[in-house]
Amino acid sequence: MNAVYVTGFALIIIGLWGMLTQKNMIKMILGLAVVETGVQLIMVAVGYIGGRTAPILDSAVPVKDAAEMIVDPVPQALVLTAIVIGVAVNALALTFVVKLYQKRRSLNITDYKDLKW
Amino acid sequence: MIKRLFAFILLIFTSVMFYTIFSNTVQSTELKGVAKQYAARGADELGAQNLVTAIVVTYRGLDTLGEVAVLFLAATGVALLLRRRKEDEVLPLSEDKPKRQSSELLRTGANLLAPIMVMFGVYIFINGHLSPGGGFQGGAVIASAVLLLFLSDINYKINHTVFGLIESSSGVLYVVTGILGIFLAGGFLDNRILPLGELGSILSAGAIPVIYTLIGLKVGTELAGIIDNMRREN
Numbered sequence: 602m603n604a605v606y607v608t609g610f611a612l613i614i615i616g617l618w619g620m621l622t623q624k625n626m627i628k629m630i631l632g633l634a635v636v637e638t639g640v641q642l643i644m645v646a647v648g649y650i651g652g653r654t655a656p657i658l659d660s661a662v663p664v665k666d667a668a669e670m671i672v673d674p675v676p677q678a679l680v681l682t683a684i685v686i687g688v689a690v691n692a693l694a695l696t697f698v699v700k701l702y703q704k705r706r707s708l709n710i711t712d713y714k715d716l717k718w
Numbered sequence: 719m720i721k722r723l724f725a726f727i728l729l730i731f732t733s734v735m736f737y738t739i740f741s742n743t744v745q746s747t748e749l750k751g752v753a754k755q756y757a758a759r760g761a762d763e764l765g766a767q768n769l770v771t772a773i774v775v776t777y778r779g780l781d782t783l784g785e786v787a788v789l790f791l792a793a794t795g796v797a798l799l800l801r802r803r804k805e806d807e808v809l810p811l812s813e814d815k816p817k818r819q820s821s822e823l824l825r826t827g828a829n830l831l832a833p834i835m836v837m838f839g840v841y842i843f844i845n846g847h848l849s850p851g852g853g854f855q856g857g858a859v860i861a862s863a864v865l866l867l868f869l870s871d872i873n874y875k876i877n878h879t880v881f882g883l884i885e886s887s888s889g890v891l892y893v894v895t896g897i898l899g900i901f902l903a904g905g906f907l908d909n910r911i912l913p914l915g916e917l918g919s920i921l922s923a924g925a926i927p928v929i930y931t932l933i934g935l936k937v938g939t940e941l942a943g944i945i946d947n948m949r950r951e952n
Contacts, residue, residue, distance in 0.1 A: 603740075606740055606743070607740075613732075614729055614732060614733060614736075617728075617729060618725065618729055621728065621729075622721075622722060622725050647743075648753075650745070650747060650748070651747070656768070656769035656770055657769070658768075658769065658917070659918065664761045667758065667760075667761065668757040668758045671749075671757055673746070674773055675752065675753045675756070677770045678770050678773040678778060681770070681852070682774075682781060682782070684854075685788075686785060686788055686789075688789075688858075688941075689789045689791075689792035689793075692792055692796055696795070696947075696948070697799070699799075699800065
């Protein structure tokens with residue numbers, strides 16, 4: 602289980618590094634997507650309980666013993682939401698990049714100084 | 719460079735923070751609180767075999783409605799930002815070349831695969847209350863079928879009237895199903911407006927398959943719309 606935590610934290614740090622150091626706006630958005638993946642991994646890992654199975658009550662998991670046999674279903678439901686919102690945010694961010702590229706023909710963030718002070 | 723140094727220092731602090739969180743995390747050994755209640759009562763109360771689906775669609779149904787609303791807003795934002803206005807002068811691309819149609823083989827293969835992919839997406843969201851899967855996943859599979867058609871055929875166009883009709887009617891029906899829950903069952907988005915049926919059969923879990931089908935159709939058409947908007951730009 603620790604390996605999943607470490608992978609998640611590593612993904613967050615790699616994504617942050619990408620967002621902070623890259624100049625290309627598409628690469629910055631990809632950094633954000635990598636951070637999202639790391640957060641989702643950690644959220645699923647938080648709900649894991651060693652030796653238990655997925656929260657699906659089929660023939661292997663009788664209903665009356667369910668509470669002793671399954672992992673926590675709540676973080677999984679939250680991650681499902683997080684993934685969908687992540688897709689929506691990424692699509693919107695990429696649309697902004699498309700729009701900016703149409704105006705200036707540049708993907709480099711340093712070419713956009715209008716809001717810089 | 720000084721900026722890179724700052725970024726590096728920030729990341730070191732973040733790593734230290736994560737290490738502290740990680741070393742203080744105690745892996746839980748049993749379900750607690752609300753999760754325990756869901757696990758113990760979910761199957762009897764809602765009749766859904768897949769507990770994650772029971773939580774997403776019914777126990778936290780309002781969250782899912784909000785999630786669908788956020789996705790709808792994002793799709794609307796994409797369409798609004800990328801719409802073509804006549805007065806917008808777009809700088810011409812110097813490297814613009816005429817597009818070449820892809821080969822017959824690729825187009826035939828894609829046309830053959832796309833209906834199967836749509837069918838698989840429908841399978842995923844109809845079985846959402848029984849097995850891993852659900853409306854969002856099935857919708858994404860349907861949208862990937864549309865993406866395949868877009869990639870393989872440069873002249874492919876989606877029917878905007880049909881897509882818009884499916885999207886808006888499934889959104890409205892989702893809310894109507896939720897409101898029916900207030901009058902016929904315990905509250906907003908309660909799935910017990912339909913008989914719960916037998917645990918594990920396809921027609922069980924009350925309104926959960928209905929809601930997930932509507933979500934699947936809505937998400938599929940919405941993501942296909944986002945892809946279509948981004949493609950028309952180029």
